[in-house]
Amino acid sequence: MGFIPNKLSDLPAGAAFEGGHPTTHTGNWRIFKPVLNKDKCRNCLLCWIFCPEAVIKKGSDNVEITYDFCKGCGICANECPTKAIEMVKEG
Amino acid sequence: MIKLQDITEEELLYGSLACAGCGGIIALRMALKVLGKNTVLVLPAGCLMATCGFFPQMAVNVPLVSTAFPSTPSTVSGLVAGLKVKGKEDITVLGVAGDGGTADIGLQALSGSVERGENFVYICYDNEAYMNTGGQRSSETPYGAWTTTTPVGRNKMWEDKPKKDLLRILAAHNIPYAARTSISHPREYMDSVRKAKETKGPAVIHVLAPCPSGWGTDTSKTVELARLAVETGIWEMAEYENGKYKVTKIIKNRKPVKEYIKAQGRYRHLPDEEIEKMQKQVDEYWKAMS
Ligand SMILES: Cc1ncc(C[n+]2csc(CCOP(=O)(O)OP(=O)(O)O)c2C)c(N)n1
Ligand code: SF4
Ligand code: SF4
Ligand code: SF4
Ligand SMILES: [Mg+2]
Numbered sequence: 001m002g003f004i005p006n007k008l009s010d011l012p013a014g015a016a017f018e019g020g021h022p023t024t025h026t027g028n029w030r031i032f033k034p035v036l037n038k039d040k041c042r043n044c045l046l047c048w049i050f051c052p053e054a055v056i057k058k059g060s061d062n063v064e065i066t067y068d069f070c071k072g073c074g075i076c077a078n079e080c081p082t083k084a085i086e087m088v089k090e091g
Numbered sequence: 092m093i094k095l096q097d098i099t100e101e102e103l104l105y106g107s108l109a110c111a112g113c114g115g116i117i118a119l120r121m122a123l124k125v126l127g128k129n130t131v132l133v134l135p136a137g138c139l140m141a142t143c144g145f146f147p148q149m150a151v152n153v154p155l156v157s158t159a160f161p162s163t164p165s166t167v168s169g170l171v172a173g174l175k176v177k178g179k180e181d182i183t184v185l186g187v188a189g190d191g192g193t194a195d196i197g198l199q200a201l202s203g204s205v206e207r208g209e210n211f212v213y214i215c216y217d218n219e220a221y222m223n224t225g226g227q228r229s230s231e232t233p234y235g236a237w238t239t240t241t242p243v244g245r246n247k248m249w250e251d252k253p254k255k256d257l258l259r260i261l262a263a264h265n266i267p268y269a270a271r272t273s274i275s276h277p278r279e280y281m282d283s284v285r286k287a288k289e290t291k292g293p294a295v296i297h298v299l300a301p302c303p304s305g306w307g308t309d310t311s312k313t314v315e316l317a318r319l320a321v322e323t324g325i326w327e328m329a330e331y332e333n334g335k336y337k338v339t340k341i342i343k344n345r346k347p348v349k350e351y352i353k354a355q356g357r358y359r360h361l362p363d364e365e366i367e368k369m370q371k372q373v374d375e376y377w378k379a380m381s
Contacts, residue, residue: 021149022106029111045095049277050314052109052116054102069105073112073303074311087311 022069026053030072032087038062040084047076047085093281098124107150109142112310114300114317115216117274119143119151119187122214122296125284128153130183131174133167135197136160137189138223138302139216161196163188164204167211183212183288190217190231193297194255205264205293212287213295215257218302226305230255233325234372235365236357238305243360257297262331268294269331270339275299275318279328279339286332299326307356319351324373327380338380348373 041062048056048063055070056063065076065085077085103123109116115138123130130153134140137160143150144157158166167186174182188197193215201213220238221227228238232250237243241250261269268290270283280298287294299317303310320326321340325348328340348370352358 021147023148024106024108026106026108049095049098049121050117050274052111052113052120052313053107054105054120058100071111071310073313074309075112075314078311079314 025068027068027070030067030070030090032072032074033067033090034065034070034072034074034076034085035088036063036065037084037086040082042082042084044081046079046081050075050079092278093125093285095277098281099127101128103128103130103152104143104150106148107142108145108148109138110302110304110310112303112313113138113142114274114302114313115139115189115218116142117313118214118216118280118298118300121274121277121281122185122187122284123151123153125281126183126185126212126288129181130185131156131170133158133163133170133184133186135163135188135192136223137192138218139187139189141223160192161200163192163197164200164211164213167213168204168207168209171209171211180210184210186211186213188213188215189222189229190215190219191221191229194230194257198260201295202260202264205261205266205295208292210290210292211294212284213293214284215295215297216300217297218300218305219254220302220305222302222305231257235352235361235369237360238357247360249360257295258329258331259336261295262336265334266295266331267292269296271297271327271329272339273299273317273321273326273328274301275314275321276328276340283330305357307359308354312354316351316354319346319354322346323348323351324377325351325369327376345373345377 053069055066074087077087104120132155135158144155163186170184219232226238227240233254236250258271272280272283283296301313301316324345329338349366
């Protein structure tokens with residue numbers, strides 16, 4: 001996910017610019033990784049709406065977590081009513 | 092009220108450089124989900140600008156104008172006028188500024204834009220200090236809090252003034268729509284954003300958006316703390332619409348204020364009698380409101 005610019009002309013310039021140029025995969029800031037237990041997920045979408053990084057995806061039976069931009073804040077695990085997400089130390 | 096199932100999967104904000112667990116990012120992401128791609132965003136100096144729109148970073152997927160610290164509502168006004176001339180009035184002009192950018196340095200410009208009755212949506216994400224410059228107090232810093240300019244130490248110079256009441260300031264302008272809400276209540280908050288979009292004229296939303304770095308809290312507790320602020324009665328959810336001030340969430344059994352205070356590093360120094368004083372103030376406020 002995300003557009004990483006390759007050349008100078010891909011980059012925004014000036015005080016007003018078009019959207020969509022994340023340049024850092026913030027996933028490598030992570031110390032703890034959210035791991036989903038699909039069986040416990042009731043698909044309530046609370047983690048999905050609260051995730052600041054928009055890395056949780058909607059699915060038909062359960063959500064799915066992607067990791068490129070996940071900073072490991074732990075909000076998803078804290079808010080999950082069924083404790084379906086566990087924060088695991090990155091190796 | 093909006094259902095989470097019906098909210099779009101389209102993401103207009105990702106890849107920001109904000110601290111993990113930033114409440115301001117949650118506020119902006121949710122707002123953009125409601126407003127959609129046909130939006131122009133204005134951000135002034137502050138954490139959201141610095142973490143979402145600083146060259147070459149650009150984490151928002153709508154056009155962005157970065158403006159000076161006091162000028163968000165003025166820039167919004169200019170865009171509204173320009174789009175009108177171009178016949179593009181279907182585009183939502185959204186200004187998003189912090190508590191400092193809104194209640195302090197941007198207040199005069201906001202008052203002007205609201206008074207002129209221009210058609211825009213404005214969101215103040217309130218993290219209760221000047222977080223982008225390291226956490227100085229603002230007029231939205233609550234009583235008792237530590238900031239770098241209200242140090243605690245021996246002289247006990249913690250913040251000694253109450254928060255500025257932005258919603259009532261806007262109500263005094265007889266604004267068409269304004270709300271005080273919280274990121275902990277996404278349905279209510281996003282409903283306010285929808286109403287703001289539908290309002291013909293100025294609409295301003297004041298949303299509580301905790302900052303783990305400035306509040307001395309764990310990154311995972313951002314939403315929980317915003318919820319506690321509501322459940323303790325410290326943060327009243329309310330709206331001003333059609334000339335009426337209305338409390339939108341009445342908490343039957345308010346949790347003790349102490350629960351909220353004790354959970355945050357910025358109140359670590361506060362003696363129990365001060366917390367009791369705060370509890371009394373909250374109780375008196377709700378008694379007067381009922
Ligand atoms: C005129 C002016 N004064 C001071 C600054 C420095 N400055 C940049 S961001 C900021 C604090 C912003 O606080 P707030 O609006 O609450 O947003 P936050 O950083 O908390 O998100 C300050 C003082 C500036 N950019 N322009
Ligand atoms: S909060 Fe928990 S139960 Fe709800 S969707 Fe997320 S993982 Fe599933
Ligand atoms: S840890 Fe934080 S960033 Fe990662 S998925 Fe959970 S809420 Fe999103
Ligand atoms: S300092 Fe606070 S408001 Fe600023 S990016 Fe970090 S968490 Fe967000
Ligand atoms: Mg602030």
